Amino acid sequence: MSSQVYRMVGESSDPQAAAREYEQQLRHATKTVSSAQPSLDLIMLGLGEDGHTASLFPGASILHDPQCAIAAVRSPKDPPNRLTMTLAAINRASVILFLVAGAGKAGVVRAILEPKTEAERQLPASLVKPEEGRLIWFLDRAAAAELPIQ
Numbered sequence: 001m002s003s004q005v006y007r008m009v010g011e012s013s014d015p016q017a018a019a020r021e022y023e024q025q026l027r028h029a030t031k032t033v034s035s036a037q038p039s040l041d042l043i044m045l046g047l048g049e050d051g052h053t054a055s056l057f058p059g060a061s062i063l064h065d066p067q068c069a070i071a072a073v074r075s076p077k078d079p080p081n082r083l084t085m086t087l088a089a090i091n092r093a094s095v096i097l098f099l100v101a102g103a104g105k106a107g108v109v110r111a112i113l114e115p116k117t118e119a120e121r122q123l124p125a126s127l128v129k130p131e132e133g134r135l136i137w138f139l140d141r142a143a144a145a146e147l148p149i150q
Helices: 015-030 103-113
Strands: 042-045 070-074 081-085 095-100 134-139
Touching: 015 070, 015 081, 103 134
Parallel strands: 042 095, 095 134
Antiparallel strands: 070 081
């Protein structure tokens, strides 16, 4: 199984090179040509209180890049240098799973699942929309507290 584990080297002194190398590994593992996005079976994501996911933060230019699958990004939180899968690659997955816990996430969960403003619709986690796959949210009671009961 270790032959199927591909670790991002986020601590690299050259994040851009590490992102390119990881994207090459991902494309090789998924047999994806450079003109297409890789397609994964499952992606598991978390959610930040600011609506970020996968180190994709609000307002980041990489949010709308259709070509890049893996990017080196700057984070407003520690650690400042990170590698991330982009929305272009995330949205190609067969199943995308969000796992969210805690009362501190309730407001942003509501903003993403029941958006009321254009700003809420543009939060990075709101932009996770599988092209053909399924999007599944697992929330604890605290994270779901601001959602309407149905």
